[in-house]
Amino acid sequence: MTSYVIPAHDIVGLPVAGTADLFPVRRVYCVGRNYAGHAREMGSDPDREPPFFFCKPGDAQAVVPAAPNRVLELPYPPGTNNLHYECELVVAIGKGGANIAVEDAASHIYGYAVGFDMTRRDLQFKMRDAGRPWEIGKAFDFSAPIGLIHPAADAGDINNAAIQLDVDGVTKQSSAISHLIWSINETIANLSTLFTLAPGDLIFSGTPEGVGAVVRGQVLEGKVAGLSPITVKLV
DSSP, X not given: OOOOSSOOOOOOEEEBTTSSOEEXXXXXXXXXXXXXXXXXXXXXXXXXXXXXXXEEOOSTTTEEEOOTTSEEEEOOOTTOSOEEEOEEEEEEEOSOBSSOOGGGGGGGEEEEEEEEOOEEHHHHHHHHHTTOOOHHHHXXXXXXXXXXXXXXXXXXXXGXXXXXXXXXXXXXXXXXXXXXXXXHHHHHHHHTTTSOBOXXXXXXXXXXXXXXXXXXXXXXEXXXXXXXXXXXXXX
16 A cells, blocks of 8 residues: 555545536646637737647645535635636546547547636736746636536537626626637647646636626626536635
């Protein structure tokens, strides 16, 4: 039996719809500015920018399961005065590989969930403007609440599904997965040229326009048609 010099870290398990099983999280990849409207509101040109990626931690400090029909209380993070919501479709990888062809990408998908890419926007912009990495703006504790994972076969026409985020009952983000600049399959193919994907990887596929600040006490509800919504309250 292997012995470690300190206690081994727990694997984060996300509940899977229709089962008592968990999806074990390995790595969390995120696609930047993958909706034209969001790219423009961030000051970029979506017609010229190739896909780019960043990561969040895959541990229990960052990835937080958001149970259906319950409000997840999410701590407001330290060091920021401008915390933003970003509602996204999360893709769960079930079969790994490198240099995956676009036409084969769907066979690598286990399922889908709704997730929030919470962002310390002031710190992200500060790092961006200084030419430094974004980690402190994106990869902090409780930055990735994720809902129930639905197996791909049960998710319906996910590539044309509506995506929406409400703050205190008011719609702030409203779009469709079909508006992605780089489709889910193209994203997997691109990402797999840079990293060898493995079962347990998660991919945040990008957020639509309408991102904005949230403060303590506000309630966020994220929805993708065909998937379980998630509800988060900042505390």
